[in-house]
Amino acid sequence: MLENIPLNDILKILLVLVLVTSALVLWQRSLTSLFKTYALQSLLVALVALAFFIHDSHLTLLFIALLTLFGKVFLIPRILNRILFQMNIRRDLEFRFLYPVSSLIVSILLVFGVYQVFSSLLGEVMPERLFTLGAVIGVSMALMGMMVIFSRKKMLTKIVGYLSMENGAILFGLFVAELPFILEILVLIDLVILVLLLTVLAFGIDSTIEDFHPRFTPLGEWFKKK
Amino acid sequence: MENLILLAYILPSLILGGGLLGLRLVRGSLSPKMLAGFSLGHGLWHLGLSLWVLLALPLPHYFMESRYLFIDRLGIFQVLIASAVFILAALYSRGYVSHLIANKELDTENLPVFYLGFNLLLSVITFAFFANNLALFWLFLELSTLFSALLIATLNARDNLVAALKYIFIASTAMIFAFIGLIILFSLTRQVSGTGTLNWDELAGLAPLLSPSVLGLSALLILTGLLAKSGLVPLHNWLPAAYAKAPSVVTALMSATVLNIGIVGILRLSALLRQSQIGETFSNVLIGLGILSIGVAAFSMLSRRNLKKLIGFSSIEHMGIMLLAIGIGTPLAVFWMLFHTLAHSLVKSGLFFSAGIIRRQYGSDRFDRIFDIFRLQPVAAWGVIIGSAAITGMPLFPVFLSELNILIQLGGISVWLVLAVLFCLLLVASSFATFLLKAFTRSEQTADRPVFRTPLSMKLPVYVIMAGVVVLGVFQPPVLADFLSQIVKGLGF
Numbered sequence: 001m002l003e004n005i006p007l008n009d010i011l012k013i014l015l016v017l018v019l020v021t022s023a024l025v026l027w028q029r030s031l032t033s034l035f036k037t038y039a040l041q042s043l044l045v046a047l048v049a050l051a052f053f054i055h056d057s058h059l060t061l062l063f064i065a066l067l068t069l070f071g072k073v074f075l076i077p078r079i080l081n082r083i084l085f086q087m088n089i090r091r092d093l094e095f096r097f098l099y100p101v102s103s104l105i106v107s108i109l110l111v112f113g114v115y116q117v118f119s120s121l122l123g124e125v126m127p128e129r130l131f132t133l134g135a136v137i138g139v140s141m142a143l144m145g146m147m148v149i150f151s152r153k154k155m156l157t158k159i160v161g162y163l164s165m166e167n168g169a170i171l172f173g174l175f176v177a178e179l180p181f182i183l184e185i186l187v188l189i190d191l192v193i194l195v196l197l198l199t200v201l202a203f204g205i206d207s208t209i210e211d212f213h214p215r216f217t218p219l220g221e222w223f224k225k226k
Numbered sequence: 227m228e229n230l231i232l233l234a235y236i237l238p239s240l241i242l243g244g245g246l247l248g249l250r251l252v253r254g255s256l257s258p259k260m261l262a263g264f265s266l267g268h269g270l271w272h273l274g275l276s277l278w279v280l281l282a283l284p285l286p287h288y289f290m291e292s293r294y295l296f297i298d299r300l301g302i303f304q305v306l307i308a309s310a311v312f313i314l315a316a317l318y319s320r321g322y323v324s325h326l327i328a329n330k331e332l333d334t335e336n337l338p339v340f341y342l343g344f345n346l347l348l349s350v351i352t353f354a355f356f357a358n359n360l361a362l363f364w365l366f367l368e369l370s371t372l373f374s375a376l377l378i379a380t381l382n383a384r385d386n387l388v389a390a391l392k393y394i395f396i397a398s399t400a401m402i403f404a405f406i407g408l409i410i411l412f413s414l415t416r417q418v419s420g421t422g423t424l425n426w427d428e429l430a431g432l433a434p435l436l437s438p439s440v441l442g443l444s445a446l447l448i449l450t451g452l453l454a455k456s457g458l459v460p461l462h463n464w465l466p467a468a469y470a471k472a473p474s475v476v477t478a479l480m481s482a483t484v485l486n487i488g489i490v491g492i493l494r495l496s497a498l499l500r501q502s503q504i505g506e507t508f509s510n511v512l513i514g515l516g517i518l519s520i521g522v523a524a525f526s527m528l529s530r531r532n533l534k535k536l537i538g539f540s541s542i543e544h545m546g547i548m549l550l551a552i553g554i555g556t557p558l559a560v561f562w563m564l565f566h567t568l569a570h571s572l573v574k575s576g577l578f579f580s581a582g583i584i585r586r587q588y589g590s591d592r593f594d595r596i597f598d599i600f601r602l603q604p605v606a607a608w609g610v611i612i613g614s615a616a617i618t619g620m621p622l623f624p625v626f627l628s629e630l631n632i633l634i635q636l637g638g639i640s641v642w643l644v645l646a647v648l649f650c651l652l653l654v655a656s657s658f659a660t661f662l663l664k665a666f667t668r669s670e671q672t673a674d675r676p677v678f679r680t681p682l683s684m685k686l687p688v689y690v691i692m693a694g695v696v697v698l699g700v701f702q703p704p705v706l707a708d709f710l711s712q713i714v715k716g717l718g719f
Contacts, residue, residue: 138406
């Protein structure tokens with residue numbers, strides 16, 4: 001059945017869905033749903049990579065899909081959920097500068113702005129329209145993730161904003177030019193370490209526990225004498 | 227076989243990581259002094275290895291088939307600076323960290339994390355300087371952010387967490403844009419060469435063939451990440467907060483080495499873009515951002531009450547001067563920019579070491595908490611005075627030479643710009659002078675303040691740096707001048 005649907009259409013649907021998840025990241029207040037949205041967004045990015053693999057048969061693309069699936073759909077949301085479980089917060093209700101409605105309006109303007117710049121500039125690099133669209137959505141996602149970092153107060157929300165930015169960069173990479181595989185792995189490792197460190201630090205900031213010394217528990221405990 | 231050289235560079239960090247892991251299994255532990263001693267050994271090993279590389283290997287030297295890593299003169303020069311500062315910082319940490327623990331500012335169980343991060347930071351910095359591939363360079367830059375933030379956050383204060391998170395968010399967010407820039411650059415080179423590359427040496431050959439507008443977009447995005455890493459305006463916000471809160475031993479290492487990675491990246495990028503059609507535009511952007519950084523830093527320093535913040539803003543100013551020199555782009559400007567890097571790294575680490583002693587004595591480095599400093603902490607007082615004189619570019623100090631020569635080169639572009647920069651430098655000098663006059667002329671009526679007995683391990687680095695700075699100000703070894711000239715030539719300026 002799949003062969004009846006052209007790859008372009010599948011990619012377009014996936015791109016629209018990815019953009020919707022980015023909007024949801026901007027919108028949501030519940031932290032657990034936020035993590036689920038991020039996992040879904042990563043799954044869509046993995047599917048984009050898989051769609052490219054089916055088309056190109058480049059093994060790198062398959063590995064990227066698998067890495068994204070393992071790292072961002074399962075591992076990172078799990079780390080985030082574990083930290084959330086230990087904290088006493090469930091929702092992020094505080095906004096700065098931009099509230100959800102205004103941030104969505106800004107996002108729409110961003111997408112158009114990026115499209116304007118890219119369709120004139122990147123036309124030289126990518127003659128195909130779909131690829132320009134993918135690149136535009138990738139960069140717009142990165143910018144929307146940045147808006148989450150600036151407009152939300154809770155660290156865990158900011159972390160999801162950063163992760164969403166990174167998904168945007170990977171999506172951009174998939175549509176423009178995939179980097180050598182070894183670099184993709186290294187970037188993922190970097191991301192996992194970054195999330196680990198950020199969540200541990202966020203635990204110290206966001207937790208309602210008065211004494212924030214145990215924030216290093218996952219790291220400090222590790223070396224502690226039993 | 228050659229890859230053993232690379233292994234030798236990370237060997238100490240691996241030994242430390244493995245050792246700490248082993249100790250965890252047998253439930254043993256290491257004292258702060260042993261960990262500091264190990265770090266000192268690491269620094270010496272690192273310095274020795276780098277000197278051997280410099281003398282024995284024909285440079286540039288490439289590793290692996292993909293040539294992802296290389297050692298060139300610029301890289302080894304920066305690594306030598308990093309090793310020297312690391313040795314002094316490790317020595318300094320012997321007394322400093324023990325006191326942090328005694329003062330309950332650092333938990334004993336976080337000590338292995340602290341020293342592991344400290345040692346790994348040197349390895350990461352080294353590999354960032356040795357990265358021939360831009361994507362690997364990006365990765366090591368990211369890792370340097372991580373380890374620096376980890377070191378900032380190990381102290382037991384909520385402010386430290388805030389500062390560390392601010393640093394990670396600003397630097398990493400900017401680095402994502404750099405990553406997008408890298409991907410554009412890669413696809414651009416793929417159009418020209420077929421396979422695509424991000425290796426500095428291959429990019430230099432391809433630069434004239436690349437489309438100027440897309441190359442400009444990619445360069446701007448990459449520059450965004452590098453600006454954040456070097457603490458340059460408009461992405462400098464993390465720097466004063468992080469420097470004010472981080473332990474002095476960490477700030478010394480960060481300001482003397484981590485900031486340099488970003489500026490070296492900009493230098494290589496600028497050398498590359500000079501070969502393309504957008505070279506001149508890019509240089510003008512650098513000059514503009516350089517002057518903006520100097521200006522913002524100079525005006526922000528006017529009302530600083532906190533010594534470490536003052537020194538932090540001074541880092542932004544000096545990074546601005548280096549950026550300005552790269553923008554001017556004449557061989558002489560780049561030569562003096564490299565000399566400035568060396569001078570700045572030395573003086574800045576000395577200033578932070580002295581500030582650390584002051585903080586140990588008074589529990590703060592605000593000017594209104596400092597009393598009777600010449601009686602209580604004469605070494606720190608002279609360290610700050612000589613350091614301030616050196617960093618503000620007084621004659622007989624190395625920064626004077628580099629600033630003077632960079633300004634002369636700037637004169638070739640516009641006399642008005644020279645006047646604007648001179649005015650800012652004057653503001654900076656007056657900020658330092660005001661702070662010193664306010665802080666160092668106060669005395670207390672009660673003489674029963676407990677005196678912090680500064681251990682020799684904390685005083686020695688300050689002595690060494692003070693002596694080194696004075697010597698470098700009056701005598702520049704011809705070997706150094708030759709070496710710097712070769713770097714400038716190698717870069718194609």
